[in-house]
Amino acid sequence: MELVTLRFYEELNDFLRAECRKRPFEHPFQPTQSIKHLIEGLGVPHTEVEIILANGVSVGFDYLPRNGDRISIYPMFERVDITPLLRLRDKPLRQPCFLADAHLGKLARYLRLMGFDTLFFNDAGDRRLVEISVDERRILLTRDRDLLMHRAITHGCFIHTLDTKAQVSELFNRLDLYALVAPFTRCMMCNSTLDQAAKEEIATELPKRVAELYTEFWRCGNCAKIYWKGSHYKQLAGFVRTLVAADDNE
Numbered sequence: 001m002e003l004v005t006l007r008f009y010e011e012l013n014d015f016l017r018a019e020c021r022k023r024p025f026e027h028p029f030q031p032t033q034s035i036k037h038l039i040e041g042l043g044v045p046h047t048e049v050e051i052i053l054a055n056g057v058s059v060g061f062d063y064l065p066r067n068g069d070r071i072s073i074y075p076m077f078e079r080v081d082i083t084p085l086l087r088l089r090d091k092p093l094r095q096p097c098f099l100a101d102a103h104l105g106k107l108a109r110y111l112r113l114m115g116f117d118t119l120f121f122n123d124a125g126d127r128r129l130v131e132i133s134v135d136e137r138r139i140l141l142t143r144d145r146d147l148l149m150h151r152a153i154t155h156g157c158f159i160h161t162l163d164t165k166a167q168v169s170e171l172f173n174r175l176d177l178y179a180l181v182a183p184f185t186r187c188m189m190c191n192s193t194l195d196q197a198a199k200e201e202i203a204t205e206l207p208k209r210v211a212e213l214y215t216e217f218w219r220c221g222n223c224a225k226i227y228w229k230g231s232h233y234k235q236l237a238g239f240v241r242t243l244v245a246a247d248d249n250e
Ligand SMILES: [Zn+2]
Pocket: 187, 188, 189, 190, 191, 192, 220, 221, 222, 223, 224, 225
């Protein structure tokens, strides 16, 4: 029987059976199986893998393991310079845009509030999600690892946590989104862009207290929802400050 020794690093261990986590383990394989096939067979979606080292040399997903190979598998680390190594896919887009699956609606709204172009559908099937992600070069956000194992998907992120704020923090760390936050640029309801609106133009649509307290307003070009820096904004701004401060202290 042909055997390789595999070692997975960091959060990739979350996908493995307990006995394979955080240590090297031997694994049988067929000589015609690519390393990508082997990795996904163990439950780790290829979108989560950034670097593969076979006997210390970086290799691609099509590498065919040989008997006795020692293979190390690392997750995405956007924040570490790994230029001497072979990345398994194109660099992430400068201005990343997202596609959230049906279970991540709250995360999608948070991302929009922070200015990130994020599509979200309640009712799109897996096939449609794969199509949109590929056609529009959107990073697919999901907690469904089978979806990420679809061979057409190139940019995806498995979301490990359940709490929305923890999800935002996870994504910010993985993709280094801190510098790209732009509040009041995108509608949290429909993802369209917002325009600044003069108070006198929208005065009749505002609750009385809001009209008294605020001077700056934005309106969605698509669904006409009006935004101002009310309590929701203050909460969000506070949250973003905590994220950025945690980042600076690293
Ligand atoms: Zn809108």
